[in-house]
Each structure stands twice: as C-alpha cells, then as structure tokens.
Amino acid sequence: MGSGLDRRSFLLVAGLLGLAACGSDTGRGGAADGTLRHWYHAYGEDGVQDAVRRYAAGYPNGKVEVQWNPGDYDSKIVTALQNSAVPDVFEAQVKVDWVRQKQVVPLDDLLGDARDDFVRTLLDSQTVDGRLYGIPQAIDTQVLFYRPSLLRQAGVTPPTTVDALLDAAERLTAGKVRGLFAGNDGGVGVLTGPLLWSAGLDFLSADGTAPGFDDPRAAAVFGKLRELNQGGGLLLGAPTDWADPGAFVDGLVAMQWTGLWNLPKITAAHGDDVGVLPFPRLDATGAVSVPVGAYSAMVNARSADVEAAKAYVKWLWVEQTDHQTEFATAFGAHLPARRGLAERAERLGSGPGREVVGFVTDSGRIAAPARWSARANTALSDAVSRIARQGADAKEELTAALDVARAEIARLDR
Structure with a gap:
C-alpha cells in the first residue's frame, strides 16, 4: 500500500512462486507505561490512517497509540531500532542486519494453525536463519x-x-x-x-x-x-x-x-x-x-514489554481476519497475505485487476530479499x-x- 501493490489473489495467489496519530509519540514511555506504540509509514490511499487507528482503539487487552510517519520512514525506523524502545510494533520488510544485531524478535510462535494460510513465499521473505521476524500484512x-x-x-x-x-x-x-x-x-x-x-x-x-x-x-x-x-x-x-x-x-x-x-x-x-x-x-x-513485496508487522527487541507487543501483533495480524481483509482490499488494490481471504478481493475479480493476479501468480519475484x-x-x-x-x-x-x-x-x- 503506497509502496507497491501486492496483496490479493483469489486462490490463484497460492501459486505465487507459491498525521496525527491516535496519540503522538514523544519518545518516552512505551509498553512500560501500559501503552504500546505502533508505527506505520504514511499510506497514500484515503482511509488507511483512520482504519489502523480504529483497529488500535479496538484492542481489548491494552492501550495502543498509532503514529503515522510521513517522509523517510525507512531511515526513521533504522534510527529508532538503534536507540529506542519506541516503537514497540512497526511495519517494515525484514532486514538481516536487524536480526543479527538482535534489534527485532522472532515471531514464529504467533502463527499457530494459521501458518499454512499465509502465502508461503511471503513468510520465506520475512525469514532469516530459519526464524520468522515479520507477520505479512498484505501483498503489493x-x-x-x-x-x-x-x-x-x-x-x-x-x-x-x-x-x-x-x-x-x-x-x-x-x-x-x-x-x-x-x-x-x-x-x-x-x-x-x-x-x-x-x-x-x-x-x-x-x-x-x-x-x-x-x-x-x-x-x-x-x-x-x-x-x-x-x-x-x-x-x-x-x-x-x-x-x-x-x-x-x-x-x-x-x-x-x-x-x-x-x-x-x-x-x-x-x-x-x-x-x-x-x-x-x-x-x-x-x-x-x-x-512482489509485503510490509510485515515486527516487534522491537528494545520494547519495554516484548510479550505484550507480540500479543498485540497476534491479535491484529493473525486473529482479526476482518481487519486484515479490509486493510488489504478496501483502500486500494492489494492482495491479501492469506489465501483464505483472497475470495473477498472483489476489486480484482475482473479486468486489469484479475490480469495482475495472474502476473503475480506466474511471474512474481521478491523485491527485497532479507539477505540483500x-x-x-x-x-x-x-x-x-x-x-x-x-x-x-x-x-x-x-x-x-x-x-x-x-x-x-x-x-x-x-
């Protein structure tokens, strides 16, 4: 979303190679004060910011503040991971350096029975040394x-x-x-x-x-x-x-x-x-x-409460399939990261959208390998x-x- 469209695919995608925020981040606090800080880059589609703020407000197990980040988001994340417990949760594509420097934590235990529903190629792209460090949110x-x-x-x-x-x-x-x-x-x-x-x-x-x-x-x-x-x-x-x-x-x-x-x-x-x-x-x-690329939800290893951050990621990007479907399909043309949600992508059921589904299925290539x-x-x-x-x-x-x-x-x- 805003960086590339890759997310929905009907059952065909199974063949893919297989702001103001809710509250502004001051750099203080974090999960230690009972609040999780969740960072997103500034999506270009209308409605995304309101949607992710609504998701955070609906989390039943704690307070979550969303920060919307216009500008050079990637550089901001790199700096934050080196120096800060904020954000607790953020979206990005997994980088091997973050793993080797122990700046992010493994998330394999979050998927459970849902693992096989995620497009395998996406999971592989967020995996380093056999461990999963990001839960794919959608495909661009x-x-x-x-x-x-x-x-x-x-x-x-x-x-x-x-x-x-x-x-x-x-x-x-x-x-x-x-x-x-x-x-x-x-x-x-x-x-x-x-x-x-x-x-x-x-x-x-x-x-x-x-x-x-x-x-x-x-x-x-x-x-x-x-x-x-x-x-x-x-x-x-x-x-x-x-x-x-x-x-x-x-x-x-x-x-x-x-x-x-x-x-x-x-x-x-x-x-x-x-x-x-x-x-x-x-x-x-x-x-x-x-x-083919996918922003994934990741957890900062410096978070004041890593387990609380992981629980929130599991709730939002594994359990809340309605949120996941809306995020992938309601604000632009994207492919869901999960095959079971693909049928809901009505926008890609015909015309150019359906053609692109075929392109992704037949000729999709991972745009940012973790080891690159x-x-x-x-x-x-x-x-x-x-x-x-x-x-x-x-x-x-x-x-x-x-x-x-x-x-x-x-x-x-x-």
Missing part, C-alpha cells in the same frame, strides 16, 4: 499501466520485450504527452529489479551466497535503461513520483510503471481505456516479471544511476557494485 506489486487507445493511435503493440518498450516510449511521445513514466530518477529506483529479472538474473544467487548479477547480461540490460533515459520518450520531473498515478491519470504519459494499489484511481480516470503488463523480458532467454543488505542495494542503485543518467561505463560500475555485494554477503555469513 507494480505493473506497467498503459492506455490502449493511445497505443492504437500510434500503431504500437503492447511491448513484450525491453527493446519494444523503448521503441513504444519513443513512438507514443507526441506533443505534451510522453511515452513512459517510471519515476523522476529515470526508473533507477523501481526498474533495477525488473531489469535484472528480464535478463534472467537477480540480486542474489538462488542460495543467497553470491551476487546474482555477476554476468555480462547485467551490463547489457542496464545499458537499455541508459538508452531509455537518453531518448525522448521518458517523462522526467513529474509533479509526483512513480508511486502516485498522477502522471498517468492526468494524461501526461501513455504508459506508467506504478503500483497496483493505484488501480481504483486509474480506472476512475480512464474507465475501460486501461491495460496492464508485467515488465517485459530482455530476450528469449529472459523472463517477464512483477515485483542496504549497503549492497545502495551500491547497485548508485551504479545503475550513473550508468543510466550519466552514461558511465556499465561494466566498470557493476564490477564495483559486485565487490560491495560480495563483501556484504561475506559479512553476513561471518
């Missing part, structure tokens, strides 16, 4: 939205290869309309993973013991992103970034890479003139893909940015990023 994914009418007018077929995507971006550019928007950074932030997958590569090797992009095809595919940035078909400097559908809704582009969570706003603006595609393959040996460290990610992202935006030599840049990734893998394995 990103897809390529396009206007079929504009493609027909330009004589463009929906692109199924990276070269076809580049060609379509150029041919769909006319007047004030650009062909494609993938973020104001030229697609570096959201297309790095899909580009790797399009070439049959990944961030990490299958066993997680080596970088997954030590291959000449990585330089070739990131060279395609440079071509896209150097061409005239890419929108840059949009009023909002890729996670918001504004550029597509307002007719600034014919295609936009964005989250499925924006489907209601997009269909409200363009009706039936909406198509969706996975990210295309590089060539015959590559693969189409959509990124922040330092390795920054090194690769910086390299891709210099390749795409500055024309730097792809082979040299990726060699440096590989050195960082190898060092990070070795550090984590010590």
Whole structure:
C-alpha cells in the first residue's frame, strides 16, 4: 500500500512462486507505561490512517497509540531500532542486519494453525536463519499501466520485450504527452529489479551466497535503461513520483510503471481505456516479471514489554481476519497475505485487476530479499544511476557494485 501493490489473489495467489496519530509519540514511555506504540509509514490511499487507528482503539487487552510517519520512514525506523524502545510494533520488510544485531524478535510462535494460510513465499521473505521476524500484512506489486487507445493511435503493440518498450516510449511521445513514466530518477529506483529479472538474473544467487548479477547480461540490460533515459520518450520531473498515478491519470504519459494499489484511481480516470503488463523480458532467454513485496508487522527487541507487543501483533495480524481483509482490499488494490481471504478481493475479480493476479501468480519475484543488505542495494542503485543518467561505463560500475555485494554477503555469513 503506497509502496507497491501486492496483496490479493483469489486462490490463484497460492501459486505465487507459491498525521496525527491516535496519540503522538514523544519518545518516552512505551509498553512500560501500559501503552504500546505502533508505527506505520504514511499510506497514500484515503482511509488507511483512520482504519489502523480504529483497529488500535479496538484492542481489548491494552492501550495502543498509532503514529503515522510521513517522509523517510525507512531511515526513521533504522534510527529508532538503534536507540529506542519506541516503537514497540512497526511495519517494515525484514532486514538481516536487524536480526543479527538482535534489534527485532522472532515471531514464529504467533502463527499457530494459521501458518499454512499465509502465502508461503511471503513468510520465506520475512525469514532469516530459519526464524520468522515479520507477520505479512498484505501483498503489493507494480505493473506497467498503459492506455490502449493511445497505443492504437500510434500503431504500437503492447511491448513484450525491453527493446519494444523503448521503441513504444519513443513512438507514443507526441506533443505534451510522453511515452513512459517510471519515476523522476529515470526508473533507477523501481526498474533495477525488473531489469535484472528480464535478463534472467537477480540480486542474489538462488542460495543467497553470491551476487546474482555477476554476468555480462547485467551490463547489457542496464545499458537499455541508459538508452531509455537518453531518448525522448521518458517523462522526467513529474509533479509526483512513480508511486502516485498522477502522471498517468492526468494524461501526461501513455504508459506508467506504478503500483497496483493505484488501480481504483486509474480506472476512475480512464474507465475501460486501461491495460496492464508485467515488465517485459530482455530476450528469449529472459523472463517477464512483477515485483512482489509485503510490509510485515515486527516487534522491537528494545520494547519495554516484548510479550505484550507480540500479543498485540497476534491479535491484529493473525486473529482479526476482518481487519486484515479490509486493510488489504478496501483502500486500494492489494492482495491479501492469506489465501483464505483472497475470495473477498472483489476489486480484482475482473479486468486489469484479475490480469495482475495472474502476473503475480506466474511471474512474481521478491523485491527485497532479507539477505540483500542496504549497503549492497545502495551500491547497485548508485551504479545503475550513473550508468543510466550519466552514461558511465556499465561494466566498470557493476564490477564495483559486485565487490560491495560480495563483501556484504561475506559479512553476513561471518
């Protein structure tokens, strides 16, 4: 929600690879004063903040205060985990460093009989060294939205290869309309993973013991992103970034890479003139893909009452299936993290939504593996940015990023 749409899936998703707050946080207290502090990032969909505040108010076993966090939420969480007992509970994607530094606690004992109802791939993505550290809240994914009418007018077929995507971006550019928007950074932030997958590569090797992009095809595919940035078909400097559908809704582009969570706003603006595609393959040996991610509820190991925090997480994200269904389906287009709730996702029962369910089922890829460290990610992202935006030599840049990734893998394995 607000970062990517991945959550519902009807029974098909079983095949997926398988503010003001209620009270403001002062940094004092915590569970020691009988109050649990629960942090969320600032979701973009209307109604989410009110809903999570209502859930907290309904907790029967104690007081819970919700803090809504606009801005750089990820950095704020990193800082908080290093220094504070607040928040007691927070949403994030599990990072191996947090586990190794004992900043979060295992939550395996919370699932009980519900374990098999959660999409297995999601649980695996929140697992480090065989222990589960996050309870998935919902699934998000990103897809390529396009206007079929504009493609027909330009004589463009929906692109199924990276070269076809580049060609379509150029041919769909006319007047004030650009062909494609993938973020104001030229697609570096959201297309790095899909580009790797399009070439049959990944961030990490299958066993997680080596970088997954030590291959000449990585330089070739990131060279395609440079071509896209150097061409005239890419929108840059949009009023909002890729996670918001504004550029597509307002007719600034014919295609936009964005989250499925924006489907209601997009269909409200363009009706039936909406198509969706996975990210295309590089060539015959590559693969189409959509990124799959899920914020999970986690417990701060510094909480003044870890057991109270765990009990609240179990109540909200394991026992309260009505809350879970509403959270995943009522405010945007997401997939429930649990197969048993998937039938309630009426919004994805037909049209583009149903197509995306198929993309997730057939071609979903975990966007942020727990063992892919922040330092390795920054090194690769910086390299891709210099390749795409500055024309730097792809082979040299990726060699440096590989050195960082190898060092990070070795550090984590010590």
